[in-house]
Amino acid sequence: MNIDSPVTVLLVDDDSLIRAGLGAILGSDQRICIVGEAENGHRAIELSQRLDPVVILMDIRMPQLDGLSAMESILDQKPDAKVMILTTFGDESYIDRALSGGAAGFMLKINARNRVDAALIAYRAGIVSQT
Template sequence: MSSGLPIGLLLVDDDPLIRAGLGTILASDPGLKILGEAENGLRAIELASRLQPEVIMMDIRMPQLDGLGAMERILAESATAKVLILTTFGEEEYIDRAMSVGAAGFMLKSSDPEELIRGVYSVADGAAALSPRIAKRLVDKFRSVDHDRRARAMGLIEQLTPREHDVLALVGAGNSNSEIADVLVLTPATVKGHMTSILIKLKVRNRVEAALIAYQGGLVD
């Protein structure tokens, strides 16, 4: 990060073995720092308020209060916290609600260590972190349920200017605003302006939904 300080993390999962595994993987990167761990949503809310982590890795299914309920309360109280949802195959039905609440990304618990670390950095830098396997599974699911989704996505993409088209493709590939600015030789403020316009034209609420449209519309393999 620009401050030079490690990215502060809060790990939230009711399985102590998963928390231990995630902690070992993430602590191996000098740019990341584990600030705390929580075993349920209520504890996550308490620690998020006290520790002020930059990124919260949150499980969905937990006792007392699930990850989605905890995320909703945490994001309502914090303008800076970013939540990276940890999920497994078969939990795609939760993603729509998680996106509506404001999840910054979705990663599989079975992701490679490098992918998990990259996801944390992406979310911290303002990018949409979407595991390629989750994106592919979601797109395949959408296509199998509704064959018009791809046509709708392509129609929405056609409304974009050529530059917005380029920005969306890079968003779908998981790039942050600063990375997009470097690739397209633009200022971060210009990229931010393009992103605002893209979200409006695509009729979506956040970067994750925009990234899914990029996948559905064929901008990302």
């Protein structure tokens, strides 16, 4: 990946307001390019294959297929994919499953406003955060 090219991101959350807010915040940074949005895990799998984003920003609890199951499926197909979990649920079992399952990071939505864009840019620079 060219250090000067934007980080391509797929937003995955069942809440359209969250997707719109994240899209507006992250999309205002020229170093980040939102390439797609998904409302459930099945759609995330489909779009990750078609759009090949650098980072998939994924919620955990979603209808039809949860984010952790979707992440596992995506990583089975593309082991080098970078999935960052962004959720309101900080339960240790979620954190353990996400990180042991290959997530590049885990963040609570309450911390997201100041940290998501920094984490994406850090990834582009080769530094991946798991906080």
